[in-house]
Ligand SMILES: O=C(O)CCC(=O)C(=O)O
C-alpha cells in the first residue's frame with residue numbers, strides 16, 4: 001500500500017516493549033488446575049498457614065516448563081511479561097471499588113499468582129498494608145485519585161522502588177492483569193540501561209538521605225525512630241542496583257551536588273523508561289533492585305469495569321543485590337511476613 005511518496009506515519013509505540021515469555025497451553029492448564037484445586041479445598045484465597053502450606057506443595061509439583069518460564073530476570077531490561085494465563089471477564093465479576101472491599105474477588109487468580117510467586121521465591125505480606133494479604137488488589141478508589149499509591153488514578157504514579165523505605169522489601173514485584181480496557185500502562189525503567197558517569201554513581205552510593213514510608217503505611221509513618229540514611233545506588237557483584245523513591249525522599253536536605261546527581265539519575269531513568277500496558281492474563285515481573293516502576297495518569301471509570309491488577313511481592317533467598325548495612329535498619333517498625341520462611345504453626 002505505501003509508496004515512496006506517502007507520508008510516513010509516526011511510529012506507534014510498541015504495545016509491550018518488554019521481553020515476553022509465553023506459557024504453553026499445557027502449563028497454563030496445569031497452573032489453573034492447581035489453583036482451582038486449592039480454591040475448592042479452602043473456599044477462599046484468604047491466606048491461612050494451611051493454605052500457604054498447600055500452595056508450597058502445589059508449586060513444588062509444577063512442571064519444568066513453568067519453572068523455566070519463571071527463571072530469574074535475565075536481561076538488562078530487568079523485567080519480563082509472562083503471557084498465557086486465561087482470565088474470564090464475566091467470571092471475575094465487577095472490578096472492586098477498592099482493595100478494602102475486594103475480599104475474594106478474583107480469588108482463583110490470587111492463588112495462581114501465589115503459585116507463580118512461590119516458584120520464583122518466597123512471597124511476602126506486610127501487616128500494615130492491605131490487611132496483611134499476600135496478594136494485593138490494585139484498583140482506582142474514589143477519594144484517592146491524587147495519592148502516590150496503587151489506589152490513585154489522575155496523577156502520574158512516579159517511578160519508585162516498591163517499599164523502598166524497608167530493608168525487607170521485595171526482590172521481585174509481580175502484577176497480574178485482570179482487566180485493563182483503557183490500556184493504561186505501567187512504566188518501568190532499568191538502572192542497567194542508564195548511562196551515568198562515575199562521579200554521579202559515587203555521589204549516589206553514599207548514604208545521604210532517608211526514604212520515608214509511603215502513604216500505604218500509615219502506621220510506619222508515625223514511627224518515632226531516627227530514619228536511616230540509605231544509598232540510592234549500589235554496585236552489586238553483578239552490576240548496579242537502586243533503591244529509589246523521590247516522592248518520599250527529602251531531597252531538600254541534601255547538598256546541591258547530591259541533588260544534581262539525583263536529578264541526573266531521574267533524567268536517565270525517564271530516558272530509558274518503557275510503558276507496559278498489560279492485557280488480561282499477563283503477568284509483569286519486575287526486578288525491584290534493577291527497575292523502578294510507576295503508572296501513567298488515567299481517568300477512573302468507577303462503574304465496575306475499571307483497570308484491575310493483582311500484585312504479589314517476592315523475596316528471593318540468597319540474592320546479593322543490596323548493601324550489608326541494610327540489615328541494621330529498623331524498617332519503621334514494619335515487618336515483612338514471609339509465606340514460606342518456616343513451617344507456620346497451625347492456626
Ligand atoms: O498500577 C500500576 O501499574 C503499578 C502500581 C504500583 O506501583 C504497584 O502496584 O506497586
Ligand SMILES: [Fe+2]
Nearest residue numbers: 160161162293
Ligand atoms: Fe509500586
